[in-house]
Amino acid sequence: MTTNVCVESTARDAFMRDWQVVLLEDCAAALTTKTEHDAAVIDGLGAAGTATVHEAIGRVGYAGSDLRPIQQDVRIAGSAVTVLSHPGDNIMIHAAVEVCQAGDVLVVVNTAPSRINRCGPALVD
Numbered sequence: 001m002t003t004n005v006c007v008e009s010t011a012r013d014a015f016m017r018d019w020q021v022v023l024l025e026d027c028a029a030a031l032t033t034k035t036e037h038d039a040a041v042i043d044g045l046g047a048a049g050t051a052t053v054h055e056a057i058g059r060v061g062y063a064g065s066d067l068r069p070i071q072q073d074v075r076i077a078g079s080a081v082t083v084l085s086h087p088g089d090n091i092m093i094h095a096a097v098e099v100c101q102a103g104d105v106l107v108v109v110n111t112a113p114s115r116i117n118r119c120g121p122a123l124v125d
Contacts, residue, residue, distance in 0.1 A: 009091045037079045042103075046077020067109075078105040087114030 011021045083096045
């Protein structure tokens with residue numbers, strides 16, 4: 001996603017493990033643009049449904065059967081902004097929110113099973 005946030009997240013993780021952390025000034029850059037997707041393509045994929053799109057792209061990107069919608073009987077389609085995060089660490093979610101635009105879908109997957117809520121008032125408000 002953004003290199004500077006990855007570096008910061010790694011440094012925080014090391015600090016929480018009582019490691020001595022040293023960061024060099026200007027050691028990482030941030031990507032500030034993202035690829036725009038054609039709205040017609042997004043609408044077409046949304047009409048096709050998740051299972052059909054998954055099959056059509058070679059069965060890649062499966063996030064597991066625990067992924068469930070928060071609201072039932074609602075369909076959405078949008079450009080996905082994805083986050084792979086450690087349980088209890090929401091720094092990459094904050095970074096992803098910064099690049100999300102109207103119509104984007106934020107998808108967050110943990111590196112390990114977790115029941116920790118990482119979307120508090122700061123992200124929802």
